Amino acid sequence: MKNSGIPIDDVVAALAAKRARDVPWAEGRAFGMVYDGGDAVHEVAERVAAMYLHENALNTVAFPSLGEIQREVVRWTADLLAGPDSASGFLTSGGTESILCAVKAAREHARHERGIVQPEMVLADSAHAAFHKAAHLFGVTPVVVPVGEDWRADTDAMIAAIEPNTALVVTSAVSYPQGVIDDIASIATAAADRGVLCHVDACMGGFFLPFMERLGHDVDPWNFAVEGVTSISADVHKLGYAPKGASVICYRDKALRAHQTFVFDDWLGGFYASPNLQGSRAGLPMAMAWGVMAHLGVDGYVERTAAVLGVTDRMRAEVRATPGLVVLGDPTAHIFCIAADAEHAAPIDPFALGDAMAARGWFHDRQTPPDSLHLTLSFGNVDQVDAWIEDLREVAPSIGNHQVDDRSTNYATLE
Numbered sequence: 001m002k003n004s005g006i007p008i009d010d011v012v013a014a015l016a017a018k019r020a021r022d023v024p025w026a027e028g029r030a031f032g033m034v035y036d037g038g039d040a041v042h043e044v045a046e047r048v049a050a051m052y053l054h055e056n057a058l059n060t061v062a063f064p065s066l067g068e069i070q071r072e073v074v075r076w077t078a079d080l081l082a083g084p085d086s087a088s089g090f091l092t093s094g095g096t097e098s099i100l101c102a103v104k105a106a107r108e109h110a111r112h113e114r115g116i117v118q119p120e121m122v123l124a125d126s127a128h129a130a131f132h133k134a135a136h137l138f139g140v141t142p143v144v145v146p147v148g149e150d151w152r153a154d155t156d157a158m159i160a161a162i163e164p165n166t167a168l169v170v171t172s173a174v175s176y177p178q179g180v181i182d183d184i185a186s187i188a189t190a191a192a193d194r195g196v197l198c199h200v201d202a203c204m205g206g207f208f209l210p211f212m213e214r215l216g217h218d219v220d221p222w223n224f225a226v227e228g229v230t231s232i233s234a235d236v237h238k239l240g241y242a243p244k245g246a247s248v249i250c251y252r253d254k255a256l257r258a259h260q261t262f263v264f265d266d267w268l269g270g271f272y273a274s275p276n277l278q279g280s281r282a283g284l285p286m287a288m289a290w291g292v293m294a295h296l297g298v299d300g301y302v303e304r305t306a307a308v309l310g311v312t313d314r315m316r317a318e319v320r321a322t323p324g325l326v327v328l329g330d331p332t333a334h335i336f337c338i339a340a341d342a343e344h345a346a347p348i349d350p351f352a353l354g355d356a357m358a359a360r361g362w363f364h365d366r367q368t369p370p371d372s373l374h375l376t377l378s379f380g381n382v383d384q385v386d387a388w389i390e391d392l393r394e395v396a397p398s399i400g401n402h403q404v405d406d407r408s409t410n411y412a413t414l415e
């Protein structure tokens with residue numbers, strides 16, 4: 001930073017220049033990271049942002065509007081998750097924080113209700129990396145179980161891994177890597193039989209599966225309607241279409257939620273309580289989440305879900321019809337991944353495909369194992385899908401047996 005500041009116009013121009021190399025998500029050609037709800041969503045978020053740019057949700061006595069906003073967003077979300085009247089939760093800054101809170105609450109529950117001092121957490125290797133972050137931070141030992149041939153958590157192995165000191169069993173609806181739903185009914189019921197909590201990671205599915213159900217699609221049991229499910233994370237900043245910084249962690253009842261809250265009453269600064277991991281807490285993403293949800297309503301989400309499902313199904317069909325490529329598993333929501341067809345005489349290297357599509361302006365995240373391209377669809381992609389299909393038809397046959405040397409799948413911020 002210089003000693004003398006620069007004029008506001010220069011600030012804006014400098015940032016505009018920095019953004020030039022960022023992924024141009026608004027063009028609808030990136031399949032992840034920014035989930036775009038369209039122009040009306042941008043307008044409501046921007047107008048709410050102008051009102052709530054400076055507010056602090058640390059103290060909802062000083063800012064009662066943010067307390068109300070939190071209660072309403074949590075209740076609306078709990079309803080989408082088939083939460084009972086007793087369901088309660090908090091807004092957090094994102095899926096990772098919701099997951100951290102759920103794991104911390106499970107550890108406290110195990111300690112105080114079951115006397116467990118060395119807690120374990122059972123999860124499949126499809127479960128989001130945020131659970132390993134939680135295990136690392138909170139001293140919970142992860143017990144990792146493989147996925148089956150359908151890329152869902154291996155149900156028998158999950159159940160067999162539950163031990164007397166298991167604090168939490170983790171399931172996904174839908175999983176991030178392949179977009180599939182675990183056998184939550186069987187796993188959660190087995191956990192409940194042993195007095196163990198079961199979390200459903202619906203960071204991706206929480207704002208998509210409810211609307212698929214309303215559209216008449218069969219969705220495997222995944223929410224609080226399954227008796228043994230004790231907590232669910234659902235990201236408003238993914239398919240809830242709110243700008244980044246908003247997720248809901250929801251518990252079946254207040255007693256479970258109480259294990260998440262931190263309270264400290266022996267400080268010169270006075271009584272201190274905080275619901276999640278943050279101290280000072282931006283009111284901005286909370287208010288934008290409220291604004292976007294209130295504006296869209298269930299109908300707005302159902303309409304967007306129908307459009308997204310329609311194009312995702314067409315894309316999956318196109319990949320399956322392309323010699324040398326496969327879709328892994330049988331994902332039915334808005335996520336899938338593209339891998340080489342090992343059974344085919346000439347499997348296509350998905351990373352070579354990704355690079356060739358990138359040359360035409362498409363952005364797919366790489367993931368492994370196995371090497372594959374990840375796609376999460378949202379409303380902002382819908383109009384681009386005809387062009388994507390056309391490009392895939394042209395690009396895929398031209399790749400032949402070309403393999404790219406760079407096999408990295410960097411998905412990280414290390415600086």
Ligand SMILES: *Cc1c(COP(=O)(O)O)cnc(C)c1O
Pocket residue numbers: 094095096097099128130172174175176201202203204235247
């Ligand atoms: C995105 C995601 C997370 C983590 O959420 P962040 O908002 O990135 O912190 C967790 N689980 C699943 C299934 C996700 O898709």
